[in-house]
Amino acid sequence: MTSTRPSTGKNPHGHAGPRRNVSARQAVLDAADDLLVERGFAGVTMEAIANRAGVAKQTIYRWWKSKVEILLDNLEEDGEAALAWNHGDGEPLAELVGQLSRLQAFLRDEAAGAVMHSLIGQALHDPDTAQRFREGFLLAQRRRDLAGLRNVLERLDCAPTGDAELAELLDRLLGPIYYRSVVLGISSSPEFLEELAHSVVGQAREGRRRG
Amino acid sequence: MTSTRPSTGKNPHGHAGPRRNVSARQAVLDAADDLLVERGFAGVTMEAIANRAGVAKQTIYRWWKSKVEILLDNLEEDGEAALAWNHGDGEPLAELVGQLSRLQAFLRDEAAGAVMHSLIGQALHDPDTAQRFREGFLLAQRRRDLAGLRNVLERLDCAPTGDAELAELLDRLLGPIYYRSVVLGISSSPEFLEELAHSVVGQAREGRRRG
Amino acid sequence: MTSTRPSTGKNPHGHAGPRRNVSARQAVLDAADDLLVERGFAGVTMEAIANRAGVAKQTIYRWWKSKVEILLDNLEEDGEAALAWNHGDGEPLAELVGQLSRLQAFLRDEAAGAVMHSLIGQALHDPDTAQRFREGFLLAQRRRDLAGLRNVLERLDCAPTGDAELAELLDRLLGPIYYRSVVLGISSSPEFLEELAHSVVGQAREGRRRG
Amino acid sequence: MTSTRPSTGKNPHGHAGPRRNVSARQAVLDAADDLLVERGFAGVTMEAIANRAGVAKQTIYRWWKSKVEILLDNLEEDGEAALAWNHGDGEPLAELVGQLSRLQAFLRDEAAGAVMHSLIGQALHDPDTAQRFREGFLLAQRRRDLAGLRNVLERLDCAPTGDAELAELLDRLLGPIYYRSVVLGISSSPEFLEELAHSVVGQAREGRRRG
DNA sequence: CTGTAAGCGAGACGGTACGTCTAGTCTTTTA
DNA sequence: TAAAAGACTAGACGTACCGTCTCGCTTACAG
Incomplete structure (x- = not known):
């Protein structure tokens, strides 16, 4: 930005x-x-x-300093808006699915998604890029995602107390989507996203019961 | 190979x-x-x-043809062995956790993991590399993983009938691990892997009951 | 100036x-x-x-307009004074030798000589510089040199009538000094300068006899 | 070469x-x-x-290493042939005048002369070029010129015994020609060259008588 | 005594050439 | 005929200056 x-x-x-x-x-x-x-x-x-x-x-x-920085500037301008959580007063679970869909759409987007994929790719080649990418975009987005997820789970009365547990839940949500897009090069269907959300929320509920 | x-x-x-x-x-x-x-x-x-x-x-x-092919040759020689499923006669769930640990170790390995990360990175930059990488290694490994996971779930009496459902379960297992390693650049703790396996197997059981 | x-x-x-x-x-x-x-x-x-x-x-x-103009400004400020003829009432031939020594010293001088050499060098690379250098300094100096030489030769009763002959005598005096400094990169010894002056004056006398 | x-x-x-x-x-x-x-x-x-x-x-x-080296290669290929002494069995003095004319023509030549002037110019800007130019061409040519001049003077029975005296005579011949071409940017007329040759040979005769 | 226009330090800008690096092809020689 | 050696064309790299430009401050005359 x-x-x-x-x-x-x-x-x-x-x-x-x-x-x-x-x-x-x-x-x-x-x-x-x-x-x-x-x-x-x-x-x-x-x-x-x-x-x-x-x-x-x-x-x-x-x-x-490099073309990576240029792409990062682009990502910062496009990414934050596209991946913002959209808390309404509707169904929290639907909201979560909506956010996952937004991520999936972002990753498939011609311009922004290409930038994202390129930066991840370059981060895998070069530690400096990795650091810049994470510090410049990824961690901030992760913080926003954690807050968004906590908000949703709190409205469902199943937010974990610790940050670590929340982060694990987040990674179980985002991981498969990123994995399919970044490693396998395929998209996630809306049904998959919905099941994913349900499953992880169910897991949160169970953790709540256990914890 | x-x-x-x-x-x-x-x-x-x-x-x-x-x-x-x-x-x-x-x-x-x-x-x-x-x-x-x-x-x-x-x-x-x-x-x-x-x-x-x-x-x-x-x-x-x-x-x-290119340095990518050289790295692929390396990966094929190292990867298949390192990521082979190791079906014993013990606890199937422990076996699953073991396999996830093996993947995590492989990704963190100095040589083989570096090759893997590099190839994923280059695949994100270049469609030809992506195709070669997937055809030359990834899909074969995925086939082995699907078979291995089916074996484990069958022994737990909760294997889904369809291949698509099995693939979704697999991606929920591998996705978070790859995501953390490839995108976030962090490792997954043994506890995380264990919870992950439990959770996904639980999900499979529930799907079995529903389906 | x-x-x-x-x-x-x-x-x-x-x-x-x-x-x-x-x-x-x-x-x-x-x-x-x-x-x-x-x-x-x-x-x-x-x-x-x-x-x-x-x-x-x-x-x-x-x-x-260019760095050449800056150097020319420097040369104009230093060169005219350093290369001025110094007509006293002593021996004309000694005066001539003195002037040649002054030129030799000027060309060897760290600052002024370096400027002079640089400008000659640049004039050899670029016709515009050549023109500016000649019009801005060289021709004026040449006029002063011709007048000075005529003065000396008149006092020795052997000045040529024509300007062309005078110029040829001047070039026979200055040519070897410049040649050694500019092309060969060596200095002219006092003995060489003295012989040079004697020889050219002798030549002027002979021309006078013949003409 | x-x-x-x-x-x-x-x-x-x-x-x-x-x-x-x-x-x-x-x-x-x-x-x-x-x-x-x-x-x-x-x-x-x-x-x-x-x-x-x-x-x-x-x-x-x-x-x-640089464009200067390229120009030097050109000069070495063209220069030696163009400036070779041409000892026949005719009048030695005419031969000397001929050699001076050859130099004058060489300096005025579109290609070779331009290279020569450029290299002298660059030598004035840069000590390394100066050294390369002198070692790579100028000194060899000077040696050939000294030999040629000695040959001519010997046939006129007025060659000096020492090398230093010979070099001074050579510089008195070449100096004015180079000076006019390099510094003043003008040519030397055939008459000037002839007078120059006569004068320097006369000087050599006188030196012979004295020495 | 005040407006205005130039001089000035600063430095961003579109260019061009620098000399280096790697890619991928081609050629020569040896084994 | 494979392999080592390495010259070749091609083109991007990041740097250094070029000469032009805009900016905002300062200065000194003109009204």
Whole structure:
């Protein structure tokens, strides 16, 4: 959501100077996204981004360390909104299924899903990317997911007391969806998602009874 | 398990010439593995493999299309054995937990796990790799896993009739483990694995009662 | 001797505004000189000059078209004084030798000589520089040299009538010195300079006899 | 005359491998020459040479350290032949004038002269170039020139005994020609060359009488 | 004594070339 | 004819300067 360099504040010197060109920034983000969809991750080169965005390479390197950072910026802008929990006053279980569907749709989405898959892929290749990806997006999303899930379970009177138990429940919900999408490359059907939600909520209820 | 070209049989031409140098093949496989562990995926270049294996680049290209194929060869040699189901005459549920632990250990293993992660990562970048990875290893392993899980559930009298239901149970078992390892980059504790197995087997029992 | 733009007078526009910052001008000239001595011609970049002079690039481009112009400004300030003929009432031939020694010393000088060599070098690379260098310094110096040589030869009663002959004599004096310094990269010994002067003056006498 | 790497002999290893591609070498030399004539020294970039020669940059860098080395290769191939002394059985003095004319023509030549001027220019900018230029061409040519001049003077019975005196005579011959061409950017007329030769030979005779 | 226009430090920008790296192909020689 | 050696074309890498531009501050004359 925020840019790579903290430069979008006051100019630190008493003096002046040009500010960051926002349209160039957006052009870079869009170019990277488009290239990813059109040519795949290997086609997302700094050269190609610069070319398509009509921007000098140096301008890209001034604001981003690598193409991964560019994709991360894209993910941060798209991901948070797309994966926000939508607490209404309806059926909590339906809400949970809805959230799982939203994740599934996000992962299948042409642009955002491609970025997500690419970043996971690159994180598997390179520890630095892994750290940036997790710190820059994944952990924040996980925190939001944990809060959302707790909210749902509390309304169903079966929220676990500990955070660890909640996290395990979350991973049992998200794990199969991610696994199918990321490793197997297949989608999860609505029925699967529904069964999954039911099963894990049932497990939470049982844990509640036992705990 | 076997190399890319069927050249380790009779020379297909009636004519002469030396046959494939098996020690060169092993040197290439080992070099790729070592480089992956020492320098990460980016350090696994054809150039570096050739150099370290003391082999000409052309020799590599003669037998493998890309470094992905080399890693796949490695995975096929290591993976099948490491992930084989080990049906004894003990407690089926303990056997299931054992299998999940074996997967967890495999994913954390320095060499084989690194290869696995790299291939999943590359599959996320490149559809061709994805296809090769799935056809060359993943689907076969999935077939073995389905058979193994069915065996366990049958001994517990709760195997579903359909293959689809069995696959869903499998993904609920493997999904969280892969998700934690591949996406979150964390391990699953033995307790988590045990709860997971119990929960999914319980789910299978319930499905049996309902179905 | 003076800067590129005639701005150090009245403001050409009827209107107001600050005048040229003389200390910035000197800082630029000095920075260019220092960089040339310390890092060679390749180290004399607009960026480096601006940096070292504590001046914005735009300020440099406002007053000079290129780094060559900056070096020319330096040369004009140093060169005319260093290469001025020094007509006393002593022996004319000694005076001539003295002038040749002055040239030799100038070419070997760390700062001024380096500028001179650099400009000759750049003139050999780029016709525009060649023109600016010749018009901005070389031809004026040549005029002064021709006058000085004529003065000396007249006092020796052997000045040629035509300008062309005088120029040829001048080139026979300066040519070997420049050649050794610029092309061969070596100095001319005092003895060589003395013989050179004697020989060319002798030649002038003979020309006089013949002509 | 010879290439940058000593690779055009036997392969140093007992083993095999491809040899240097001679046509690529010639294409590079020609491209550099053409670019120099068409676009000047600044237009001679590695990129442009590679492009015009239809050769990969890496191939250029494999065999030459810089564009200066390429130009030197060109100069060595062209220069020695063009500046060879041509001892016949005619008038020695005419032979000397002929040699000076050959130098003058060489310096004015579109291709070879441009290379020569560029290399002198670059030598003035960069000490490494200066050393390479002098060691790679200039000193060898100087040796040939000293031998040629001695031959001529001996046939005129006025060769100096010492090498230093001979070198001074040579510099008095070549100096004015180079000075006019390199510094002033003008040519020397045949009359000037003739007078120059006469004058220096006269000087040699006088030195003979004195010494 | 105040507005206004230029000079200035700062530095972002679109470019071009740099010299390096790896990919994948091709060629030569040895075994 | 496989294999080692390695030259070849191709193209991305990240860096350094180029010359242009915009920004906001400062300064000094003009009204």
